[in-house]
Amino acid sequence: MSRSFFQLATAAALCLSASTTFADQATLTITGRVLPGTCTLVAPAIALDPIKADELVQGDNKLKDGTLDFTGCVGVGKAKLSFAGAAADGDADRWKNTAATDAAAGVSVALLAGATGSTYLKNGDTGIEVVVSGATARYPLRAGYYLPAVAGVSAGAVETEIVVTADYE
Known part of the structure; x- marks a missing residue:
């Protein structure tokens, strides 16, 4: 062997051994949290049956069934509703x-x-629990006209919008 080959082999061996002496090691930690899933909440409109002004009685009138439907639920055991x-006014x-045009006077909307x-569902209600079984749930409710007093009623449109929020657990 030639001397230059020996020197080159020695230099390569030193370089290889030098690179292993500078090795480093670290531990990668990964954390996370699985949160409750969600559902798709559908609140179908409730169309109240028409009623004549002179047929209204004090209290609830023409209650009609409705539901809040939860579908596609994944990782949810219950929903807590707020309204x-x-x-x-005064109730x-x-x-x-809140009918924008031709609103009936003296009439409000009851939601039970x-x-x-x-049990009335009213503005500010929170924490109303709905148990979710599998991928679906239903929350039955009823809506109707409400007449606080017989005097002061006039014919017209009745409408209200209620925002329902579901928090899932």
Whole structure:
């Protein structure tokens, strides 16, 4: 062997051994959290049946069934509902008639929880629980005209919008 080959081999060996002496090691830590999933919340419109002004009685009138439907639920055990909108003038338990044109006077809207019972759902209600089973859930409710007093009623349109928010757990 030639001397230059030996020197070159020695230099290469030193370089290789030098690179391994400068090796470093680190631990990569990855963290995360799986949060509750979601559902698709659908609130179909509730079209109240027409009623004549002289047929209205004080209290709830022509209650009509409706539902809040939850579909496509993944990783959800329950939903907590909250309700927001305009409360009726002088009546925090009912909803204001906000019809933009030709509004009926003296009439508000009642929204009740469940298919039966007398629990009103009102502006500011929170924490109303709906159990989710599998990928779906339903929350029954009823809506109707509400007449606080027989005097002061006039014919016209009745409308209100209520924002329903669902927080999932």
